Amino acid sequence: MIDHISFGVTDFARSTAFYDQAFAPLGVRRLFDVPEEQSDGVKVTGYGDDRPWFWLAEENATTGLMHIALQAKTNAAVDAFHAAALRAGGTDNGAPGLRPHYHPGYYAAFVLDPDGHNIEAVCHTAPP
Structure with a gap:
């Protein structure tokens, strides 16, 4: 099951202005801005309903x-997942481990697929 999706945008301000307005009729709103010091200086924002x-x-x-x-x-x-993806030719983009800056117990791993897409597996409920 898909947990979440994100993609890169070339003009962050233009894109957030678009989605702020386009998603409003659906009850989807901007819920979270990742502090830039936790995202390597990259602007990141999350939309949703309850999360x-x-x-x-x-x-x-x-x-x-x-x-x-x-x-x-x-x-x-x-x-x-991480081990299999690397064996299949993926590139490590974040070894398995806790990511407490998202929430306690957020355990995830990241790989780049052959086309550069960032694929993540995440467990929210398993103990560390």
């Missing part, structure tokens, strides 16, 4: 062209 699930980021080499996060049931599944 952020649609993310925009200034496009750069770290964010990739597109980002999609898939839910994993356990931390071990996150680890296995």
